[in-house]
Amino acid sequence: MALDIKTNALDQRRQTFAHIARRLGEDRPASRYEEATFDLQPGGAHHYRPTWDPAHELYDASRTGIVLADWYVLKDPRQFYYGTYTIARARMMEAAEKALSFVEKRNGFAAIAPEWQDTIRFYLLPLRHVEWGANMNACSITDLGFGAAITQATMFTATDRLGIAQIIGRIGLIAGGGQALDEGKRVWMDAPEWQPMRRLVEDSLVISDWFEMFVAQFLALDGLLYPLVYDLFDLAGQAHGASSLSMMTEFMVDWRDEVTRWIDAVLRATARESDANRDHLGRWFAHWEQRAAEALAPLATRVLGEAGIDALAGLRGELAKRAAGLGIPVGQ
């Protein structure tokens, strides 16, 4: 039975802001995501050209080859604005926190076969530097990108990647203290298996077209790296008693599943718009996917042995299928 509490019902002059109503086609109640996102980046004339990039305006759509009639088609299917974003991440982190303390308290890492512990330290700990590179790239897109829809989502991705780098750091501390992280960094800097990856990350930092950076980082590199490391390497670890590691990296698996929805929505909307956009996306994907595969090959071999190359080839096939499904020309 429902109770009927009488409230003051007042006439409203309007349901939402005018710029939102123009986008919705009528004045009707808008979602918090819509009010927090649409047209937030200032339009109109800007006063001064940036001294650090005098060839462009402060906000300038021509910083990328991609052309969209309306940059707010790049909506986030997760509907993340700051509040929903932080609340979602706090929940995920609470679970990760439990897993980390569980493993630490029970010394779960020590239960993993010793030689596989070495393998984990070798493949996982340097990844925090890859994440740090991804953080810088996401931050760079937030700086140079166009429209609040894409740049707010990349801001959230920037802090996500810092957070993931720090989770890997904490796994490292559990798996061998500060020494293990120092060693992970040494491997990142010097181990031959890691050098193609470090070269790729450093090259990605200086990509001048921010949308190309988006494709290189989020589709090409992450699209192969995440399934290779968090699915295939993890699966291989099960035979060595590495279930405690799976618990500690569950955050990354959940995060990948969630963030893929956003990445795919952005790419699908961009590809849909024009042949010219599809052409750019196809070219960028071909180039950076090849680079990512080359950079991951020595790691796949190191961790999975001879099966590594085939496994990587399988992932490349799946990624190509995913890209094609988004409307990106693949393999032409």
Next chain:
Amino acid sequence: MTTTTTQSPRAKKLGIKERYSYLTRGLDWEPSYQPREKIFPYTDYEGIRIHDWDKFEDPFRLTMDAYWKFQAEKERRLYAVIDSFAQNNGQMNVTDARYINALKIFLTAVSPLEYAAHRSYAHVGRHFDGVGPRIACQMQAIDELRHAQTQIHTISHFNKFFDGLHDPWHMFSRVWYLSVPKSFFEDAMSAGPFEFLTAISFSFEYVLTSLLFVPFMSGAAYNGDMATVTFGFSAQSDESRHMTLGLEIIKFMLEQDEGNVPIVQKWIDKWFWRGYRLLSIVAMMMDYMLPKKIMSWKEAWEIYFEQGGGALFTDLARYGIRLPKYHEIASAEKDHYSHQAWSTFYQYTHAAAFHTWLPDAGEEAWMREKYPESYDRLYAPRYAHWGAEADEGKRFYNNGLPQLCQVCQVPAFFTEANDPTRISLRTCEHEGEHYHFCSDGCRDIFLDEPEKYVQAWLPVHQIYQGNCGGATVPEVLDWYHLNGGADNLDYKGSPDEALWQSWQASKAGTGT
């Protein structure tokens, strides 16, 4: 195989500082496949010399896990209040509907700056060489997005009832007086990373924030706006982090190299004056627009700048930093600042997206008490004259377009510091063109970087050049998306006033 451990050693517990250092600073590496200066191209051109980025002391040791946790908790609480405010029609409990005009200024002039800060901190958060400042700036970048969005969500409810709040982003980019905050922030954004931090983190967030952010939030508290003041409290801990960053970056630059001192001093001089001019609108809001007043602009200036700022600069003296140039002019103007700004908006009320009014008898008594040197002598007679004209049906509107300052873009209405009856005007010639300024402070800023300020998009010039919708006032107002007869003109007779009176009547049980 590069690791040799075969037994997993039970990790030794690290101290908080060491742990933080591993989890953040340890992430960075010295690149070798790309030159460092290509990855970080912007930290050299301003002339600031940094010898050791590791000497930067992280102002707050926050890792992302803690950040998500604290911030999510704050968001949950804030949105609960916003929802409950809307459900219970909290807007009916403000002191008076005239208060809403302060919110109109806040949403159109301040919230867009939060957004601009979000993007510019992402810029410096990517480009500082040092990990410490990079992470601190990134956290501020996402915080500023929070502030822009929570302000929208808070004020969204007021927009459903009151005029002037309906198209804030459009107005920010077009309406004449909003070019003051817009050009202010774009000036900072278009500068190099060190000047940006001096401008926003130090001069704005540290030195002047008590005179900008705080008056709006205290104004909300004093005037029964529980939604906005809850936002203010919720943002408080973010703001303290930002202030700490401001002080830390200044000390870092000053400690790194003696050659940095004169550069930093020049920026402090510039951004003090830039920020001070921006505050003219806050001064007017404090003295005229809050039905229940917190303190006068003059008192706020004395407490927060003359005393608070004085102590800060005494502390910075050991680095060779002195008080900002022209601070004495600002102090000399404190008896006049708010009155001259309000008088200007009163005359141009037809072209503004908020209402104006003349102070009533109770407010005049307050003015006399707070401004014994100036109010009765200079401003009360002016209001009496305008009031009499209005009573005769000849309400005064200024139909000329004002001369704008080339730098701060405020109409040239400020008077000489030593003579409040004479308008302060300065000029200079640059490459055959004449430029006009409101003050020596603004003229100095121009002369130091004329190639920047000649680019200014001055609203009045743009109207005359035909770039603002047409040659007549109604055409320009249309282009602004300003609803004539609702958003603008006197509060008296406005739809806002009529709505407020109908609510008051219904509360008293006399209405329908």
